[in-house]
Amino acid sequence: MTCNPLSRIAFGAVSMLALTAGSALADGEVNIYSYRQPELIQPLMDRFTEETGIKTNILFLDKGLVERIAAEGANSPADVILTVDIARLTEAKEGGVTQPLNDEDINKQIPAQYRDSEGNWFGLTTRGRVIYASKDRVSEDAITYEELADPKWKGRICMRDGQHSYNIGLFASMVAHHGAEYTEKWLAGLKQNLVKKPDGNDRSQAKAIFAGECDLGLANTYYLGLMKTNEKDPEEKDWAAAVKVLFPNSADRGTHVNISGMALAKNAPNKDNAVKLMEFLASDEAQTIYAEKVFEYPVGPHAKPSEIVAGFGAIKPDTLPLTEIAANRKIASELVDKVGLNEGPTQ
Ligand SMILES: [Fe+2]
Numbered sequence: 001m002t003c004n005p006l007s008r009i010a011f012g013a014v015s016m017l018a019l020t021a022g023s024a025l026a027d028g029e030v031n032i033y034s035y036r037q038p039e040l041i042q043p044l045m046d047r048f049t050e051e052t053g054i055k056t057n058i059l060f061l062d063k064g065l066v067e068r069i070a071a072e073g074a075n076s077p078a079d080v081i082l083t084v085d086i087a088r089l090t091e092a093k094e095g096g097v098t099q100p101l102n103d104e105d106i107n108k109q110i111p112a113q114y115r116d117s118e119g120n121w122f123g124l125t126t127r128g129r130v131i132y133a134s135k136d137r138v139s140e141d142a143i144t145y146e147e148l149a150d151p152k153w154k155g156r157i158c159m160r161d162g163q164h165s166y167n168i169g170l171f172a173s174m175v176a177h178h179g180a181e182y183t184e185k186w187l188a189g190l191k192q193n194l195v196k197k198p199d200g201n202d203r204s205q206a207k208a209i210f211a212g213e214c215d216l217g218l219a220n221t222y223y224l225g226l227m228k229t230n231e232k233d234p235e236e237k238d239w240a241a242a243v244k245v246l247f248p249n250s251a252d253r254g255t256h257v258n259i260s261g262m263a264l265a266k267n268a269p270n271k272d273n274a275v276k277l278m279e280f281l282a283s284d285e286a287q288t289i290y291a292e293k294v295f296e297y298p299v300g301p302h303a304k305p306s307e308i309v310a311g312f313g314a315i316k317p318d319t320l321p322l323t324e325i326a327a328n329r330k331i332a333s334e335l336v337d338k339v340g341l342n343e344g345p346t347q
Pocket of ligand 1: 220
């Protein structure tokens with residue numbers, strides 16, 4: 001496919017707006033196609049430019065990133081892709097818009113479980129799929145995912161759409177650990193323990209706990225940090241204050257985590273600069289800045305989570321490689337439909 005000149009113009013217009021300061025000494029540039037909001041990654045990009053003199057251009061997209069790079073073809077300006085969730089990293093690889101990178105520094109820095117086995121993507125931060133539990137009504141301070149199907153929780157659990165990628169990631173990890181037959185029974189048990197049909201987003205689960213509607217909710221760790229610090233909608237601080245975090249399976253295999261990550265674009269025109277950016281983002285320094293900004297956990301061995309995130313308690317991540325989880329997403333999605341999880345409790 002040939003390059004669409006219009007898309008280049010659009011890219012130029014967006015990148016003009018997103019240009020980082022201090023680019024007078026710029027030593028080339030790097031183009032970032034991002035599903036992550038520019039304000040979340042800008043502090044990192046500023047730091048990168050300061051250290052290397054390389055200018056960063058961010059093109060933010062909320063959908064169609066893979067299709068866009070594919071349509072731009074060999075002349076795509078995309079150098080790197082920044083995104084969240086194993087579903088989207090896999091989609092980029094399978095969509096043929098990435099290229100493998102075998103970089104010693106990155107491989108040393110990022111644990112193998114958070115890297116594509118063929119080098120097409122790697123994780124920068126992790127987020128735990130945890131349980132928000134009512135501080136007032138839940139005395140337990142430990143839980144397992146398996147237990148969510150136990151009738152002792154009947155009428156007490158809330159969650160968002162079972163087909164959302166965050167839940168599919170978790171259910172795929174259940175398939176990987178226990179097999180499809182077990183997972184089907186488990187999902188059927190979870191369904192009967194729900195208070196209502198799955199709805200809302202992750203923050204809604206904290207809101208429902210605050211309102212006394214539910215006692216347990218499935219959600220990602222970082223939303224608690226976002227709610228606790230939400231000056232725009234301070235009511236979210238009340239929702240956050242009503243819940244504590246239970247890290248499932250801390251006593252055995254560990255808590256399911258998903259990642260935010262990045263990939264080298266297939267036809268990266270500024271490949272050397274792209275690799276420099278990737279090495280920078282994999283460093284402890286950059287991961288600490290990033291994790292602090294997004295309330296996630298850095299994956300590097302010496303980078304630390306923010307104080308707020310550390311305050312949730314210690315996370316022990318499940319060490320199952322993300323590629324194995326991704327391989328079970330389809331079957332997990334079929335099981336969600338098979339048991340009718342999104343219909344809510346039926347007995
Ligand atoms: Fe999210």
